[in-house]
Amino acid sequence: MQAFTILQSRFVPLSIENIDTDQIIPARFLKATTREGFGENLFRDWRYLDDDAAKPRPDFVLNQPQYSGQILVAGKNFGCGSSREHAAWSLADYGFRVVVSSFFADIFTNNALNNGVLPVTVPDGFLQKLFSLDSEATLTADLNLQTISIDATGEAVSFEINSYKKTCLLNGYDDISFLLSCKDDIEAFEKKSFRVIEQNSRPLEFDSEYNLIGNHQHKKNNSKKFTSIY
Amino acid sequence: MGKSLFDKVWDAHVVKTIEDGPSVLYIDRHLIHEVTSPQAFDGLKKRGAGVFRPAQTIATADHNVPTMDQHLPIKEALSRLQVEALVNNCAAHGITLYGLGHPYQGIVHVIGPELGITQPGMTIVCGDSHTSTHGAFGTIAFGIGTSEVEMVFASQCVLQSKPRLMRINIEGALQPGVLSKDIILYIIARLSASGATGYFIEYAGSTIKGLSMEARMTICNMSIEMGARGGMIAPDDVTFAYLKGRPCTPAGAAWDEAVEEWRQLYSDADAVFDKEVDIDASVITPMITYGTNPGMGMGINEHIPANGAGDANFTKAIQYMGLTAGAAIRGHKVDYVFIGSCTNSRIEDLRLVADFVKGRQKAAHVEVWIVPGSKQVEQQAIAEGIDKIFTAAGFHLRQPGCSACLGMNEDKIPAGKYCVSTSNRNFEGRQGAGARTLLASPLTAAAAAITGYLTDARELLN
Numbered sequence: 047m048q049a050f051t052i053l054q055s056r057f058v059p060l061s062i063e064n065i066d067t068d069q070i071i072p073a074r075f076l077k078a079t080t081r082e083g084f085g086e087n088l089f090r091d092w093r094y095l096d097d098d099a100a101k102p103r104p105d106f107v108l109n110q111p112q113y114s115g116q117i118l119v120a121g122k123n124f125g126c127g128s129s130r131e132h133a134a135w136s137l138a139d140y141g142f143r144v145v146v147s148s149f150f151a152d153i154f155t156n157n158a159l160n161n162g163v164l165p166v167t168v169p170d171g172f173l174q175k176l177f178s179l180d181s182e183a184t185l186t187a188d189l190n191l192q193t194i195s196i197d198a199t200g201e202a203v204s205f206e207i208n209s210y211k212k213t214c215l216l217n218g219y220d221d222i223s224f225l226l227s228c229k230d231d232i233e234a235f236e237k238k239s240f241r242v243i244e245q246n247s248r249p250l251e252f253d254s255e256y257n258l259i260g261n262h263q264h265k266k267n268n269s270k271k272f273t274s275i276y
Numbered sequence: 277m278g279k280s281l282f283d284k285v286w287d288a289h290v291v292k293t294i295e296d297g298p299s300v301l302y303i304d305r306h307l308i309h310e311v312t313s314p315q316a317f318d319g320l321k322k323r324g325a326g327v328f329r330p331a332q333t334i335a336t337a338d339h340n341v342p343t344m345d346q347h348l349p350i351k352e353a354l355s356r357l358q359v360e361a362l363v364n365n366c367a368a369h370g371i372t373l374y375g376l377g378h379p380y381q382g383i384v385h386v387i388g389p390e391l392g393i394t395q396p397g398m399t400i401v402c403g404d405s406h407t408s409t410h411g412a413f414g415t416i417a418f419g420i421g422t423s424e425v426e427m428v429f430a431s432q433c434v435l436q437s438k439p440r441l442m443r444i445n446i447e448g449a450l451q452p453g454v455l456s457k458d459i460i461l462y463i464i465a466r467l468s469a470s471g472a473t474g475y476f477i478e479y480a481g482s483t484i485k486g487l488s489m490e491a492r493m494t495i496c497n498m499s500i501e502m503g504a505r506g507g508m509i510a511p512d513d514v515t516f517a518y519l520k521g522r523p524c525t526p527a528g529a530a531w532d533e534a535v536e537e538w539r540q541l542y543s544d545a546d547a548v549f550d551k552e553v554d555i556d557a558s559v560i561t562p563m564i565t566y567g568t569n570p571g572m573g574m575g576i577n578e579h580i581p582a583n584g585a586g587d588a589n590f591t592k593a594i595q596y597m598g599l600t601a602g603a604a605i606r607g608h609k610v611d612y613v614f615i616g617s618c619t620n621s622r623i624e625d626l627r628l629v630a631d632f633v634k635g636r637q638k639a640a641h642v643e644v645w646i647v648p649g650s651k652q653v654e655q656q657a658i659a660e661g662i663d664k665i666f667t668a669a670g671f672h673l674r675q676p677g678c679s680a681c682l683g684m685n686e687d688k689i690p691a692g693k694y695c696v697s698t699s700n701r702n703f704e705g706r707q708g709a710g711a712r713t714l715l716a717s718p719l720t721a722a723a724a725a726i727t728g729y730l731t732d733a734r735e736l737l738n
Contacts, residue, residue: 064589068701073684076684077311077340130311152473210435222427226430
C-alpha cells in the first residue's frame, strides 16, 4: 500500500450529501477482475450524459477545468450504501488521496484506509467554509499532526484516526501482513474456542452432477465435550 | 454489568485487541460471490498465501448472473469471465461453490439461512453490505470490502473496532396489510440514512418476537441503509424451529447441545446500550419511498414533504424522481414492479404475493418481474403451484439472482421509468441509469402491479 504523510493540493468541491457508492462507481462497471482502471468510471452517471464517454456533463465539477487536485471535498455521509471497494479503487485510480467530509459511512472508511486514501472528518462549519473557497485555494492534510488546513489563512482543524491505522498509513503497511503475523494467536484461539457446532456444520459437498457426496450428519460425532463459550 | 447479545458474541470471537486500535475478530463463516472476490484471490496469489480455512468459506454466483436461460452460457463477456473466475478460484482453493446450475445456488443472503449455514452466535462476513441479513439469527454479520475478503482468506479474521450499540425496541400489534418491510422502512425514515452509522443494532420487543424468521431477515437486511454496521435479533424458539433439519445444521445430540448454547444468546436485563429507540408498531402503515435514499420514505397515503427550506439535496432527489414536493404519491403511475432481492425474495414473500394476486390480473401497462432468491425457493414455488398463479396474473417468474436490485446484470429498469421494488436501495441509477425506484413491501408492490398505480394494498385485501 502507498504510504501517506502530508499532502498539499487544490481540491474538488462536491457539495452533495449522502453520496452513495453506486454514484461513485455504478454496478455495471464492477465486472473487472483486477483493481486497475476504475478511475475512468468514477462518478460515471454524474460525469457523462450517457455511456458514451465523449459527452461529458459540463455542469459536473470533474469536467470543470478550474477544479483540480488530489483532494475531494464532499457533503456529509459520504460513501454510504454498498460495500464495494471499487469505490475506493476508483477514487485512488482517478488520483484522489484525501476525501474530506463531515461524516463518512463505516465500510467506506475501512476501504479507503486499506487503499491509501485518507478520509478526513471535519466539523460541518469547516466543511461549508471549504465549499465557499475559490478554486485556486489549496489545502494541506498532515497525517502526523492529524490536521487539515486552508493554506491561505492557516485555519486548521484536527481529525481523528486510530493510532493503528495511522501507523499503517504513514508506513504503507497493510492489515493482511499484520494478520498473517498473528497466525499463532489465531490458531491458539481456534484450539481454545472451536465448538461442537462448528465441527457439525460444514458445507455439504457435491460431485459435478450435483449428487451429494459428503454429509456430516452421517458421520460419527467424536468431537470434544461440549462447553459453552458465552 | 450485564452483557448485551452483541457483547456475548463479540467477546467470544476476539482473538486479541490492538492497543488504541481494532480487534482481531475471528470469523466463523465467510460467504463469497463473484463480484467482490476476484481481486482478493488475486491479492492472495501475489502474496503467495493460500486460503487459511477453506471449509469455513462458501461461495455462490448471484450479482452478475442472468435470470433467464441460466442453462445457456452467459452472453455478456465480462460477466461470464467474472463467474468463471469464481469457479476457477474456488476449485483452486478447495472452497465449496453452489454456483450457477447448482440446486443450492441463489442470493448469498438467502442461501446462508436456508441451508442452515447461518447459525446463532456466529460471526459471518461477506463482501456485500446486506450481510446484516444473517443477524436475524443472533449472529454478528456485516459487509466487508475486498481487502477484508482477502484478510479473511489469509487469516480467517478481520480487524474491527467495536461499534457502539443501539437497541431498537418495537412494541405493539401490526395493522393488517403491514409487513416487516414496512417496519424497517418506517424506522429508516425516522432515523435517516445515516442515523445509525457507527452503531450495531439489536432489534427487540414483542413485535419482533411475533415475526417469522423470514420477516426478521427483511428487517436486519436493511440495517445498513441507516448506516449501521449490522443488526441482530436474539434467537428464540422461532429461530430454532426454522433451523432444525436444514442441510448444514447439526443433527441428533449435537443439535440439542447447539440449542442449549444458543439459548444463552440474549441481552441481559442490565445490559447497557449507547442509544435506545422505541417504536410503536401499531401506528405503522404501508410505506413507500419518494426520494433517492432509503431514509426518504413515508406512509403511502401521506404527502411528499414540502421543501420550505429550499434544501438543495432534497430538490436534487425530487427532480431525479420526477415528483413534486408537497404532493400526494398515491395514484402515481407505475411502469415496473420488481419483487425480489435479498430483502424480499423468500418463499413467504412469494406465497404472500401469490395469495394476493390469485384470480387477479396485472395492469396492462406494467411489467412485473418476480425473482426468487434461490433455486430452492424457485423449486418450492413450483411445487406449491405459485408459478401458475403468477403466470395467470401476467407476472414473469424468473430464475434466482440479485436481478434488478442493482443494475449490474441484464435486468435493468430503463431511464425515467418508475419501478416499485421490494429491494433495499433507491439510489440514483441503482436499478439502471436514470431508473426511478420506489421501495415498498411485497404487498404494496403486488397491489401496484394489479392497479398500475401506487395503491394502498389494504383496500384490496379480502
